Amino acid sequence: MMMLAASAYTAAFALYLMYQIKSDTVLRKTGFALIIAGAFFHTAYICFTGFEIGHIPAFGVKNSLLLASWSVAVYFLILFLKYRVDLLGGAVSFFLSIAAVASFFLPQSGFEGQNDLNIFMIALHVFLTFFANAAFFTACIIGVFYIIQERNLKEKKHGVFFKNLPSLEILESSGNFCITSGFIALTAGLASGIIWSRHVFGYFFSSDPKEIWSFIVWLLYAAIIHGRFTSEWRGRKAAVMSVIGFCIIVFSFVGINIFMDSSHTQYFMGSGKI
């Protein structure tokens, strides 16, 4: 199943790449259709794995990578209903194909769930935070696009992406949408995590590095939204902030899981027990 998804994503990326060279809309449309097909197989894989192991497949490097990339695919498709950013398909399919191919080289890890309520809360927490991260990832790509397009317009040298990138207005409002929807999901995700922690461990918040960094990320995005709202951080500044914001997320997700001792690490490495 994942093999099909990986092939669809890779083919989609190849088509988007060709679209960049030869502006034939058929290439772009087929590429988009392939992402939909890939997301379909990807969803099926996640569901099968979930049923097989009896809980949400979010534990272990392989599963978290596949769930993260699945969230990105789904988020991209949702965003497409509202905003058309053609090159986003190219960037997203690039990430998806790398993630899907990489997953073949990662070992499957065993993880046992024990409590039904726990499983539900965990699933909610995981879904919401992964969804938020997918939104912030998309916002980061759109931010990079904004910076490129703004540079094109300011320096009056229209580079390779000028034609296929949409207007600054669309980039800005779609970026806004990503940040706002991501922030709402993150808030709900953290809240569900805190409630779960209270339920299982008896306390809301432990000074775990992952939790501290998550809170920092939450504050950062709150600041970005506030900046946009007061219109101080419009345009390029907002775009730069969404890129920085995502870099911090990558650090807190990967950096902490690998280099720091955190209660989340055991889930990530697939060795913990609920």
Next chain:
Amino acid sequence: MSRSNNHEIIVTGMNHRTAPVEIREQLSLSDAEIEKGLELMKGKKVFKEAFLFSTCNRVEAVFVSDYPEEAVKKIYEILAVVKNVPMSDFISSFYELKGYEAVKHIFRVSSSLDSMILGEPQILGQVKGAYKCATAAGSSGVILNRLFHRAFQAAKRIRTETGIGGFAVSISYAAIELAKKIFGELANRKVLLIGAGEMAELAVEHLVQNKISHVFVANRTFEKGLDLAKRFSGSAIRFEEVSSALEWVDIIISSTGAPDYIVERKGMKQIMKNRKHRPLFFIDIAVPRDIDPEINKVDNVYVYDVDDLQDVVDTNIQERKKESFLAETIVEEMSQNFISWKRNLQVVPTIVDLRGKVKQIVEYEIYKTMKDNNLENAVNSEAVSKMVEAICSRLLHDPINFLKEPGSHRDIDSYLSLVRTLFGLDSDNSTCEIKDFSRK
């Protein structure tokens, strides 16, 4: 009369490359003149099908004829009559293309690959209009109908598959394209025109076509501004109000004769703060410039002067040229397809005759044998007719394939005449018995 028996497609005409403007304007045809020309062409037997086409940059006749040389001469005569111009004045500017080259030319013209401004979109509409005239006059037939439908398809394919029409190649269009890259949809945007001038007004007109929400005009002479504002159904503001207007307009087109900058960088940051950092786009068409170029460095403000726009146009022309290589391959592919269709069209009568003759012989021989052996009843059975079909198909499979695809650069005409002679398709020397039989 030199006859080529294969309904040759011929284009003869002149365009901006072969004829100076004096000749082009003399020969330019109105719709009524095109109709008259087509009527005259229909009256001459040398034209099987005919089409006339005229724009400010070209006059062309496309026709199908078995007598190409005579037909071309007739076209000159018709043009001389319709336009009342001596033939000697224009003959030297005319080109003449036949067969594949003619087909390719029609495809290139329709797709705007032969236009003065590469990729300009009007030409297709003009060709379509002329084609309508030809169908209304009843002068186009099987070949030209298909030729022009294929030409329209080629033009559409080239427009969607290549970026040939995607780059603005005039200053005012380039400015609009840039505005779209900043603002997306231009509806609900407000424009301020400072001063007046042909290019600036043209740009405003394009913006109005893009459903801009309101046009403001600022002129040193308020009355002049009022007049201009009326043209765009906008409103006039006083020249002194320009700096406060910057807080609520989105696009500024400036074209005054002022020797100094009208909008300076000083105070721009405050203006941007007041407009909550919403983007602002200056199009400075004036020379000397009206807008301080330093303003471009302020966040969310974009300043393009006339040279910047010209650079955009120049790059776009280069881009269109690049895209045209791809378009040329599409034209070649579609022209080849058309030519092979036409060749098949020409081969069809011979294939039909050949099959007919062979079938007649086979049927007759079967009938004769059956009759001699008292099996007359079986002659009309399904099995026998199937057998006849099978013998004909097997026997003629290779010869027919050869006629359909004789290989490139081979002269299909000589093969067709050879086949007709070999099988006696044109002579009337079949035996009496076979003739009688086929009559039955």
